[in-house]
Amino acid sequence: MDTEPSVCCSCGACCTTFRITLPRVDLASRPGGWVPDHLTEPYTPTTACMRDNPDVPGRCIALEGAIGTQVRCTIYAQRPAACRDFAPLSALGMGDDACDEARRRHGLRPLGGL
Ligand code: SF4
Ligand code: SF4
Structure with missing residues (x-):
């Protein structure tokens, strides 16, 4: 999910489709880091990933x-870089291959690109 005030507010498909990984140096417990540690788990020796909702795997x-109705990232200002960089034109109503695939998987119309 790239930006909140956009089509993303009524989507959220990417946040329940792809594993979100991040370098451990981006964890809030590290100097200069920002992603809340308690919402992540170890992934590889040098990376972490966002934890799954315990009631909804993935x-x-x-x-x-x-x-597909209304969603909100509860750590929007502290979301991982991968989330910030995902489908950067979605705020303008334009997707990309990954965004379109996530939306398709959840029965939503792909935004399409340029
Ligand atoms: S799948 Fe695309 S439109 Fe949906 S929240 Fe993610 S970036 Fe936004
Ligand atoms: S951290 Fe926020 S933007 Fe990133 S996948 Fe989770 S809910 Fe989506």
Whole structure:
């Protein structure tokens, strides 16, 4: 999910489709880091990943709301770089291959690109 005030607010498909990984140096407990440690788990020796919602495997624990209706990232200002960089034109209503694939998997119309 790239930006909140956009089509993403009524989507959230990517946040419940892809594993979100991050370098451990980006964890808030590290100098200069920002991603809340308690919402992550170890992935590789040098990376972590966002934990799953315990009730919905594959769905990021930080996501609130209903996919395709209204959603919110509860750590928006502290979300991993991978989330910030995902489908950067979605705020303009334009997706990319990954965004479109996530939306398809959840029965949503792909945004399409340029
Ligand atoms: S799948 Fe695309 S439109 Fe949906 S939340 Fe992610 S970036 Fe936004
Ligand atoms: S941290 Fe936020 S933007 Fe990133 S996958 Fe989780 S809910 Fe989505």
